[in-house]
Amino acid sequence: MEEFIKKIKREFKTRFQSDFVVIKAPGRVNLIGEHTDYNDGFVLPAAIDKAIWLVMNLNDTGRIRLFSVDMNEEYSVELSPNLEKSGMGWPDYILGVVDQLRKHGMNSVGFDCVFGGNVPIGAGLSSSAALEGGVLYGLAELNGWEISLMEMAQIAQKAENEFVGVQCGIMDQFASLNGKEAHALKLDCRTLEFEKVPFRDPKLKIVLCDTGVRRELAGSEYNIRRAQCERGVSIIQKSYPQVRKLRDVTMDMLYENRSEMDEVVFRRCKFVIEENQRVLDSCDDLERDDIQAFGQRMFKSHDGLQHDYEVSCKELDILVDIAKDVDGTIGSRMMGGGFGGCTINLVRTDSVELFADIVKEKYRQQTGKVASVYVTTISEGTHLLKHDVHTPNGL
Ligand code: GAF
Numbered sequence: 318m319e320e321f322i323k324k325i326k327r328e329f330k331t332r333f334q335s336d337f338v339v340i341k342a343p344g345r346v347n348l349i350g351e352h353t354d355y356n357d358g359f360v361l362p363a364a365i366d367k368a369i370w371l372v373m374n375l376n377d378t379g380r381i382r383l384f385s386v387d388m389n390e391e392y393s394v395e396l397s398p399n400l401e402k403s404g405m406g407w408p409d410y411i412l413g414v415v416d417q418l419r420k421h422g423m424n425s426v427g428f429d430c431v432f433g434g435n436v437p438i439g440a441g442l443s444s445s446a447a448l449e450g451g452v453l454y455g456l457a458e459l460n461g462w463e464i465s466l467m468e469m470a471q472i473a474q475k476a477e478n479e480f481v482g483v484q485c486g487i488m489d490q491f492a493s494l495n496g497k498e499a500h501a502l503k504l505d506c507r508t509l510e511f512e513k514v515p516f517r518d519p520k521l522k523i524v525l526c527d528t529g530v531r532r533e534l535a536g537s538e539y540n541i542r543r544a545q546c547e548r549g550v551s552i553i554q555k556s557y558p559q560v561r562k563l564r565d566v567t568m569d570m571l572y573e574n575r576s577e578m579d580e581v582v583f584r585r586c587k588f589v590i591e592e593n594q595r596v597l598d599s600c601d602d603l604e605r606d607d608i609q610a611f612g613q614r615m616f617k618s619h620d621g622l623q624h625d626y627e628v629s630c631k632e633l634d635i636l637v638d639i640a641k642d643v644d645g646t647i648g649s650r651m652m653g654g655g656f657g658g659c660t661i662n663l664v665r666t667d668s669v670e671l672f673a674d675i676v677k678e679k680y681r682q683q684t685g686k687v688a689s690v691y692v693t694t695i696s697e698g699t700h701l702l703k704h705d706v707h708t709p710n711g712l
Pocket residue numbers: 350351352353354355485486487488489653654655
């Protein structure tokens with residue numbers, strides 16, 4: 318990536334002729350715990366070695382000037398009190414962050430940002446969360462603001478909720494910002510407390526299989542799932558007023574209220590309660606070094622996402638089915654919001670090559686499409702790479 322980072326820096330110098338900071342903001346995987354974050358539950362994500370690099374500086378033009386190297390698109394807008402959506406997609410993640418920072422009392426002057434990277438867009442690896450977190454980190458650095466990584470994650474999540482309009486939970490922004498090399502992060506999405514869970518076994522690899530499917534529908538279906546969970550909670554609250562989110566609901570409570578809710582809401586709630594428990598059980602598996610049990614829970618997670626939560630798609634199911642039959646696969650499931658993007662697979666290191674060959678070949682035969690396979694490692698969260706500008710805090 319060294320050459321690519323140089324290219325981004327050159328692009329910045331050519332466009333803006335100033336010094337800069339460079340921020341590295343990674344994508345993320347989620348080992349287990351899907352659609353639990355906005356239900357106040359647990360998740361087990363990790364930052365990965367695919368990232369976005371952002372080259373940034375403040376300017377005195379009163380404008381936000383942006384350039385995406387990967388899209389070869391630029392966007393420039395005056396820093397007016399009411400920022401509006403760009404109509405172009407990607408700039409909204411950045412404008413949303415600026416808008417949200419203001420609401421938190423942090424007003425930046427104009428700034429320039431050139432960015433690019435190797436997190437596949439729309440593949441469920443959180444390229445948008447990386448972009449949000451990276452811009453926030455860069456602006457905090459350049460303006461001398463002291464914001465903790467967790468506060469940054471909360472601000473970035475709100476940017477996405479309020480400006481972009483996706484009611485996402487906090488997992489992606491949290492994982493991209495807080496990631497720790499060789500560790501998964503067990504996050505309690507209610508208290509925002511987290512534990513580092515060691516995840517480094519040389520005999521095991523995390524392999525991502527990308528369906529190549531990208532569905533716009535993901536945003537609206539996502540918000541529908543969230544509303545269905547809330548519907549379930551509001552029904553259960555009638556008999557259990559102490560319940561705030563699905564996190565507080567037991568299977569007994571759910572079955573007791575089954576006749577009060579429609580079948581779809583019931584299945585959505587059932588999945589979330591089971592998935593939340595799977596995260597806790599999976600962490601116990603890891604502590605006991607029982608990776609086989611962990612893998613079985615991944616398969617079960619997929620099964621629930623496919624049949625009860627209904628956020629999978631034909632291509633994701635095919636990839637999981639293919640993976641299941643490869644000797645050396647420990648576990649496999651769809652990852653992230655769903656409806657396309659990647660599966661996450663735990664594969665024995667000595668089987669990875671064979672795994673990749675079989676997946677690509679069988680996927681092509683069964684779908685006529687090409688799957689990309691990425692072997693990934695767990696890496697540090699968002700951080701500063703180079704600092705050669707003078708900032709108000711004198712760093
Ligand atoms: C998307 C969201 F952004 C996350 O907050 C999370 O809900 C995930 O889908 C599903 O687990 O990535």
